[in-house]
Amino acid sequence: MSHITAIKKQAPANSLVWLVTGCSSGFGLEFYLNIKARGDYIIATARDLSNPNMTHCIQVSLTEENVSVYQLDVTASQESLNGIIAEAIKIYGRIDVLVNNAGYVALGGWEDMGYDGFVRQFETNVFGLLKVTNAVLPHMRERRSGTLVFMGSLSGWQGNEFCGAYAGSKFAVEGMVEALQKEVEQFGIRTLLFEPGRFRANLLSPSPVVAHVSKIDDYKEAWEMTLRSYADVDSKRRGDPAKAVEIIMDVVREETFYRYIEEGDVPYAFTNAKYGPMKLRLPLGQDAFDTIKTKCDLTLKVLDVWERLITSTDHNDVRHSDIEVSSEESST
Numbered sequence: 215m216s217h218i219t220a221i222k223k224q225a226p227a228n229s230l231v232w233l234v235t236g237c238s239s240g241f242g243l244e245f246y247l248n249i250k251a252r253g254d255y256i257i258a259t260a261r262d263l264s265n266p267n268m269t270h271c272i273q274v275s276l277t278e279e280n281v282s283v284y285q286l287d288v289t290a291s292q293e294s295l296n297g298i299i300a301e302a303i304k305i306y307g308r309i310d311v312l313v314n315n316a317g318y319v320a321l322g323g324w325e326d327m328g329y330d331g332f333v334r335q336f337e338t339n340v341f342g343l344l345k346v347t348n349a350v351l352p353h354m355r356e357r358r359s360g361t362l363v364f365m366g367s368l369s370g371w372q373g374n375e376f377c378g379a380y381a382g383s384k385f386a387v388e389g390m391v392e393a394l395q396k397e398v399e400q401f402g403i404r405t406l407l408f409e410p411g412r413f414r415a416n417l418l419s420p421s422p423v424v425a426h427v428s429k430i431d432d433y434k435e436a437w438e439m440t441l442r443s444y445a446d447v448d449s450k451r452r453g454d455p456a457k458a459v460e461i462i463m464d465v466v467r468e469e470t471f472y473r474y475i476e477e478g479d480v481p482y483a484f485t486n487a488k489y490g491p492m493k494l495r496l497p498l499g500q501d502a503f504d505t506i507k508t509k510c511d512l513t514l515k516v517l518d519v520w521e522r523l524i525t526s527t528d529h530n531d532v533r534h535s536d537i538e539v540s541s542e543e544s545s546t
Contacts, residue, residue: 236316288342322426339383411499413453
């Protein structure tokens, strides 16, 4: 049963209206707290509104104008989600920012998860955000304005054992969102993809994780070690989701980052000419920085070492000078 806190007065032009999926815990809950604290307007959604955090949000929405709550399951049909988003737009008269945050982690090997396990992972992490975004896009295109935020992952850069389905879903999102940005920027719609590393976001708590226990003897020892390592590391993750969400909101709102850099300890804006504007991707976390840099360095080394072999496959009548490479394709 869906819940809507009633249509409220239109949000003022100097505030943003956010619709966030997966608000019951982790990054989604931090978005709710941060948006509310900054005085913007939030439509907080979740699949299960009986969650204690969502019950609290519902109570707050009854007395505070800038908080509304709606039940939204990203695995619902496109027709159903179109209707839900249409009703959500009526609450404040618009949606300025969509945050695609809902998702979960499926752990398990290729052989143990099989086709059905991979499909279930993609239904939420890939096709869920596809459907929600497609439900919102006509509204943003009509207004020629809006921001689409996608919560990617370090797993969209690196796959790890027994995490193939989750990594695959995040790799898919990387390519899909990169294409989407090029499709919708002509309408004044911004597309932002954030790639958090390992954060203490309860992503591996019993609710957002599905573990496919290995029944194949050859994998059992490695599987059990992997499962133990995930359980041990969750509470030791260095990333603070509250700090990550602060940065994301700064980027969306195009506000100054009050973080300090070495050159004089002066606050800098993400539009600072020295650093350039954020165009699409932004990794978050020291581990994300280290892992992505290492992979990029290794990739560049492979290209350097194997350049002659890699570039030897063209037809003999093709001149290298005839090949054009768009610099925009590598923009991040």
